[in-house]
Amino acid sequence: MWPKRRRAATAFRVWLGVGAVLASAGSAEASEKGAAVVGPGDASLEAVYDFHIGGLSIGEAVLRVQTTPETYAGEARMQPRGMLEMFLSGRAEAQAQGARDGLGAFDPHYYEARFEGKSDAQTLVMTLEGASPVTLTVEPPEKEPNPHAAPWRDQIGVLDPVSAIVASFLPLSAGNVCSRTIPVFDGSRRYDVMFTAPDPKSGAPAPRWSKPLRHCMGVYERIAGFPPETLRDERYYVFDIWFEEGDGPLWRPVRLAGRTRLGYAVGSLRE
Numbered sequence: 001m002w003p004k005r006r007r008a009a010t011a012f013r014v015w016l017g018v019g020a021v022l023a024s025a026g027s028a029e030a031s032e033k034g035a036a037v038v039g040p041g042d043a044s045l046e047a048v049y050d051f052h053i054g055g056l057s058i059g060e061a062v063l064r065v066q067t068t069p070e071t072y073a074g075e076a077r078m079q080p081r082g083m084l085e086m087f088l089s090g091r092a093e094a095q096a097q098g099a100r101d102g103l104g105a106f107d108p109h110y111y112e113a114r115f116e117g118k119s120d121a122q123t124l125v126m127t128l129e130g131a132s133p134v135t136l137t138v139e140p141p142e143k144e145p146n147p148h149a150a151p152w153r154d155q156i157g158v159l160d161p162v163s164a165i166v167a168s169f170l171p172l173s174a175g176n177v178c179s180r181t182i183p184v185f186d187g188s189r190r191y192d193v194m195f196t197a198p199d200p201k202s203g204a205p206a207p208r209w210s211k212p213l214r215h216c217m218g219v220y221e222r223i224a225g226f227p228p229e230t231l232r233d234e235r236y237y238v239f240d241i242w243f244e245e246g247d248g249p250l251w252r253p254v255r256l257a258g259r260t261r262l263g264y265a266v267g268s269l270r271e
Contacts, residue, residue: 042067042068042069043065043066043067043169043250044065044066044067045064045065045169045250045252046062046063046064046065047062047063047065047169047252047269047270048060048061048062048063048269048270049061049062049063049267049268049269049270050267050268050270051081051265051266051267051268052265052266052268053260053262053263053264053265053266054262054263054264055263056082057081057082058080058081058082059078059079059080059081059082060078060079060081061076061077061078061079061267062075062076062077062079063075063076063165064076065165065166065169066166067100067166068100069100070099070100071097071098071099071100072097072098072099072100072106072163072166073095073096073097073166074095074096074097074162074163074165074166075093075094075095075162076092076093076094076095076161076162076165077091077092077093077094078091078092078093079091090115090116090117090118091115091116092113092114092115092116093113093114093116094111094112094113094114094161094162095111095112095113095162096108096110096111096112096160096161096162096163096165096166097109097110098110098128098163106159106163106166106167107130107131108128108131108159108160108163109127109128109129110125110126110127110128111124111125111126111127111128111160111161111162111163111187112124112125112126113161113162113186113187122138122139122140122142123138123139124136124137124138124187125137125138125139126160126187128160131156131157131158131159132155132156132157132158133155133158133185133187136187138187146188146189146225148224148225148226148227148228149188149189149225150185150188150189150190150223150224150225151224154185154190154223154224154225155185155190157183158183158184158185158190159182159183159184159185160184160185160186160187161184161186164182164184167182169250169251169252174214174245174251177195177214177216177243177251178195178196178197178198178214178215178216178217179195179196179197180194180195181193181194181195183223188225189222189224189225189226190223190224190225191220191221191222191223191225192220192221192223193218193219193220193221194218194219194221195216195217195218195219195241196216196217196219197216197217198215198216198217198240199217199238199240202217202240204240204257206242207242207254207255207268209242209244209254210271211244211245212244212245213242213243213244213245213254214242214243214245214251215240215241215242216240216241216242216243217238217239217240217241218238218239218240218241218256218258219236219237219238220236220237220238220239221235221236222234222235222236237258238258239256239257239258239265240255240256240257240258241253241255241256241257242254242255242256244269252269253269254268254269255267255268255269
């Protein structure tokens with residue numbers, strides 16, 4: 001059995017990974033450095049997502065976004081619910097701040113994530129410059145660090161998970177909603193989330209929503225920081241996602257859905 005601290009670290013990254021996939025699902029097109037690019041303007045919102053597998057509740061995510069033409073900030077909180085709470089007690093919270101240049105490119109500066117369990121807690125702090133990590137600390141340190149942690153070459157030109165969340169609601173244009181890729185690094189693992197036109201054979205039902213929706217196919221690609229057998233056998237995860245055609249620059253992910261070993265997984269925006 002894993003030591004408590006290792007279990008906390010694993011839970012911590014699983015939940016932030018959920019938020020990162022959701023975040024990247026709406027993120028803007030990558031720039032040459034990998035940072036997301038959006039149009040000018042201010043935005044402020046809060047969104048709550050409920051997650052289910054096989055119709056059973058497993059958790060919720062609360063996302064908060066604030067941007068100006070020069071700066072941005074974001075917060076994310078992930079809480080397991082229902083059957084998942086039996087195996088993964090605790091919660092994950094994260095925040096990030098950074099700057100935006102004259103073209104709207106995101107330049108992440110600071111990322112902090114914390115996992116709190118019933119008997120332990122762990123905090124990760126990462127500073128970035130030029131869309132790449134500069135410092136990374138984990139307190140308390142993991143007794144068994146990830147032996148497959150992403151090498152430095154795979155950490156260049158990335159967004160942290162929360163910076164991706166901030167960018168998620170501000171695509172560059174309506175035309176690139178289903179044509180983009182964003183690189184993410186969570187302090188140990190490196191992955192891409194890609195969006196293309198929907199698969200006509202998907203068969204996934206569209207959610208009922210009060211505004212028009214844009215349907216895309218998402219592909220979660222593991223790049224580095226995962227066991228070799230995972231990269232070999234489970235490198236890609238494909239899912240469907242629908243974006244709300246909002247008023248102005250905001251495009252909120254309304255639902256993402258994909259098959260898992262435990263059943264059909266669905267994340268839905270709470271109205």
